[in-house]
Amino acid sequence: MGNSPRTPGLAAGRLPAETLAQNFADLHEPLDSHEAAVAADRCYFCHDAPCMEACPTSIDIPLFIRQIATDTPLAAARTILEQNILGGMCARVCPTETLCEEVCVRETAEGKPVEIGRLQRFATDAAMSHGPQPFSRAVPSGKSVAVVGAGPAGLACAHRLAMHGHDVVVYDAREKAGGLNEFGIASYKAVDGFAGREVDWLLGIGGIKVKTGQALGRDVDLDGLAAGHDAVFLGVGLGDVNTLGLAGEDLDGVGDAVDWIADLRQAGDMGSVSVGSNVVVIGGGMTAVDAAVQAKALGAGEVTLAYRRRQDQMKASGYEQELAATKGVRIVTEATPEAILGNGAIEAVEFSVTGSDERFRVTADQLLCAIGQKLVTVVGLDTEGGKIVVDDAGRTSREGVWAGGDCASGGDDLTVTAVAEGRDAAEDIHAVLTGVAG
Incomplete structure (x- = not known):
């Protein structure tokens, strides 16, 4: 799909730098110490902790909130990070409103949950600003593990393996580590280079070597990794995107939302990123929303997010x-997309009202597609439904190879779920390498 500056409506610098700074400021301001104490005081510290049950990484939420309430934020951070080493980013991007906060007793009783996400950020920010992480590497085991993919699943796996004393080599296709945390989320959700700072902080444990620019199937292959290491973990994510399958996808101004968000995240100057006057985003998930909101923040006059099902069915x-x-x-x-119209460059998108013959058009000089991603084929592993088949421990169909995160079957495509799967796979790899498990 093209995204050429020849498209009449695409332009950079639609807004002054001061306005851009405001539009891309931190979505949620961090709590100060007093605000955190007040927020923590609202927790009932439930003995059955429905919030903990709803957390994919099973953080002991009542405990860490009690630790904040007793003015021991570093202890609270350790409680969080023991379960979720990427707890800082998860505090920023987790859909807490559908996880821990949705089942909070305060939400049920009052319609206003304890601000678990912001409290988690308060604690983990305190830990990162305090200095080195609270975990150390065990005595080297002499075992080596290859981790493919430096996203949440791969990083969580690598860190837990390093804690157990194993040497880890992380291979990633991109020029820097972080995966979707670095390249795939809205800039206003993680400001000031937080994703990169969190990666550096995580790697401080030692024993982890990161090799960037190394794509599976291009620069490294599964056989070679298996031969050179004692185990392999795949956290490669979903490296390809779905397309609409319509004529006109090669018109100037038509692009993929994932790539557009990545370009925006890596731009040194957001004012240098071109955006249309009339932007259409197709999709109903988080990526579609992130693209639409950021297009508006860059100065697009009209932004339309079109989804083919009902609003209550949006992801x-x-x-x-x-x-x-x-x-x-x-x-x-x-709204089901039927045609992309234009002569060299996009001019409009034609939709049908889903399930009917009624049609309508939306003027557009930029179209961003966010209709899902798909797995780049991994040769030699069983797949199903476009994902690598794994068991509960993350083991694939090939002995000595594990997988987790978005590329693997079984879990939601969330950062926090990827962390849990990488962590749990690391524990199983450790058990196998030490002879505890078969």
Whole structure:
């Protein structure tokens, strides 16, 4: 798909630098010590802890909130990080409104949950600003593990393996580590280079070597990795994108939302990123919302997010949908894309009302598609439904090879789920390498 500057409506620098800074400021301001104490005081410290059950990484939420309430934020951070070493990023990007906070007793009783996500950020920010991480590497085991993919699953796996004393080599296709945390989320959710700082902090444990620019199937292959290491973990994510399958996808101004977000995240100057006057985003998930809101933040006049099903069927949470609406994004549901119109460059997108013959057009000089990603084929492993088949421990169909995160079957495509799967696979790899498991 093309995204050429020859497209009439695409332009950079639509807004002054001061406005851009405001538009891309931290989505949620961090709590100060007093605010954290007040927020923590609202927790009932439930003995059955429904919030903990709802957390994919099983953080002891009542405990860490009690530790904040007793003015021991570093202890709270350790409680979080023992289960989720990427707890800082998860505090920023987790859909807490559909996980821990949704089942909070305060939410059930009052419609206002304890601010678990912001409290988690308060604790983990305290730990990162304090200095080195609270974990150390065990005595070297003499074992080596290859981790493919430096995203949340791969990093969580690598860190836990390093804690156990194993040497880890992380291979990643991109020029820097971080995966979707670095390249795939809205800039206003993780400001000031937080994703990179968290990676550096995590790697401080030692025993982990990162090799960037190393793509599976191009620079390294599974046979070679298996021969050179005692175990292999795949956290490669979903490296390809779905397309609409319509004529016109090669018109100037038509692009993939994932790539566009990555370009924006890596831009040194957001004002240098081109955006249309009339932007259409197709999709109903978090990526679609992130693209739509950021297009508006860059100065697009009209942004339309079009989804082919009902609004209550969108994968983006209610909170994310409301965020898009409050930022000026128009959400159009039950809209199935039928044609991309233009002569060299996009001029409009034609939709049908889903399930009917009724059609309508939306003027567009930029189209961003966010209709899902798919796995780049991994030769030699069983796949199903476009993902690598794994068991509960993350073992694939090939002995000595594990997988987790978005590329693997079984879990939600969330950062926190990827962390849990990488962590748990590392524990099983350790058990196998030490002879504890078969």
